[in-house]
Amino acid sequence: MNAILNEWIEKAEEDYGVAIRELRARKNPAFNAICFHAQQCIEKYLKATLTKQAKPFTKTHDLDALLNASLDQFPLWAGMSADMKRLSQYAVQFRYPGESADRPEAVLAVKTMKRCRMEIRQTLGLHESD
Numbered sequence: 001m002n003a004i005l006n007e008w009i010e011k012a013e014e015d016y017g018v019a020i021r022e023l024r025a026r027k028n029p030a031f032n033a034i035c036f037h038a039q040q041c042i043e044k045y046l047k048a049t050l051t052k053q054a055k056p057f058t059k060t061h062d063l064d065a066l067l068n069a070s071l072d073q074f075p076l077w078a079g080m081s082a083d084m085k086r087l088s089q090y091a092v093q094f095r096y097p098g099e100s101a102d103r104p105e106a107v108l109a110v111k112t113m114k115r116c117r118m119e120i121r122q123t124l125g126l127h128e129s130d
Contacts (some may be wrong), residue, residue: 015041031101032094037052038113039090061091
């Protein structure tokens with residue numbers, strides 16, 4: 001793998017770790033941050049996939065757009081479209097006053113992230129131990 005691809009994967013895994021650790025926190029878990037890092041994890045994995053395919057992409061947080069750019073290569077990923085729409089909202093929804101995530105929202109974000117992460121990692125040829 002090339003250096004940029006590896007860096008996307010490392011950064012995605014960092015976001016994954018933050019979301020998981022924060023959800024497990026016993027005192028004052030940051031539900032907004034959990035949702036944000038769940039979105040960021042999948043965004044970076046999708047960008048890793050596009051990097052591996054040598055496809056250019058813009059600076060975007062729209063996971064559905066990133067997913068659509070990969071569908072010609074991975075048509076079965078179309079099944080993740082609803083997950084992408086759900087996770088995309090977390091890029092900004094809870095980062096500003098007016099709305100806040102709660103535990104059920106954070107749990108759903110992490111479940112969605114885990115499901116998508118597993119699919120993308122398998123496609124990239126990565127295993128849990130990698």
